[in-house]
Structure formats: C-alpha cells, structure tokens
Amino acid sequence: MTIAADPPLSPADEALVRAALELLDERAVAGRHEVACALRTRSGAVHRGLHVESSIGRASICAEGVAIGAAAIAGDTEIEVIAAVLRTEDGGWRVVTPCGVCRELISDYGPDAQVIDYDAAREVPVRRVPVRSLLPGKTTRRWAGA
Numbered sequence: 001m002t003i004a005a006d007p008p009l010s011p012a013d014e015a016l017v018r019a020a021l022e023l024l025d026e027r028a029v030a031g032r033h034e035v036a037c038a039l040r041t042r043s044g045a046v047h048r049g050l051h052v053e054s055s056i057g058r059a060s061i062c063a064e065g066v067a068i069g070a071a072a073i074a075g076d077t078e079i080e081v082i083a084a085v086l087r088t089e090d091g092g093w094r095v096v097t098p099c100g101v102c103r104e105l106i107s108d109y110g111p112d113a114q115v116i117d118y119d120a121a122r123e124v125p126v127r128r129v130p131v132r133s134l135l136p137g138k139t140t141r142r143w144a145g146a
Contacts, residue, residue: 003095006124009116013081013128016040017116020063020085021093023048028087035096037063039071039082047071064102068109079110081128094118095126098134107131107138 003009003017016038024036027050035051049066063084071077086096095118098106106113113131132138
C-alpha cells in the first residue's frame with residue numbers, strides 16, 4: 001500500500017497508517033466504530049485505538065483518544081506520529097484529520113508530535129504536519145513534574 005502524500009510518507013509512517021487500517025478492517029462496525037487510529041511513540045511502540053460511537057453524540061470517544069489512552073496504560077505517551085483512518089460510505093477508507101478536541105489531546109501528550117493529516121482542499125490531500133500547525137495560538141499545559 002502506497003499512500004499519495006506530499007511529501008511522500010516514510011515507510012514507518014506508511015506502516016502506521018496500515019496498522020490503523022488493519023484495526024479498522026478487523027473491528028469496524030457501521031455506526032459504531034468507523035475510525036481507527038495508530039500512534040507511534042518515541043520508544044518506537046505502536047498503540048492503536050478505535051472510535052466508540054454513542055447514541056448521544058457528545059458521549060462518543062474518538063479513536064485518537066482511545067489510542068492515547070492505550071499508550072498511557074502502557075506508560076508510553078511520548079507521541080512521535082499519529083494517524084487515523086475513516087471507513088467511507090463506499091466501503092473504502094481514507095486518512096482523516098483529527099478533530100479539535102483530539103488536536104488538543106495530541107498536543108498535550110506530544111507537543112512535538114507529527115500528524116498524518118488530510119485536507120481535501122489540497123491537490124494531494126495527505127501530508128505529515130506538526131500538531132502545533134493544526135492549533136495556531138495554542139497555549140501549552142504543564143502538569144506538575146512535567
């Protein structure tokens with residue numbers, strides 16, 4: 001699988017997108033789990049998460065948050081790169097950009113993290129960008145001992 005990206009994704013980033021897609025293929029249920037995510041930490045470990053839809057939209061949990069939680073359970077939250085994929089109505093898939101809440105979460109746990117981003121307005125819609133570029137004017141949060 002080669003993803004058209006500008007600039008082209010590294011083999012490690014392609015593998016990350018593939019890990020998210022594999023989870024989506026394994027567990028996707030229409031209306032319940034239509035997005036999967038994979039993140040790679042500085043240690044090189046990959047953690048995955050699946051979107052959890054609720055009948056009350058606000059209670060839904062994004063795949064990125066679930067992946068960050070999985071990384072936290074493993075004690076490995078220094079996010080290097082994160083990618084999410086969406087199941088499309090035609091049965092295909094595409095990379096999806098994180099929502100605003102997920103951008104905040106990613107930047108809180110990985111202020112220097114890179115995001116495999118999607119923007120349909122670009123000629124080649126997939127690219128790797130710093131999470132900070134998706135949050136202009138973001139104030140940083142520091143926890144005690146961080």
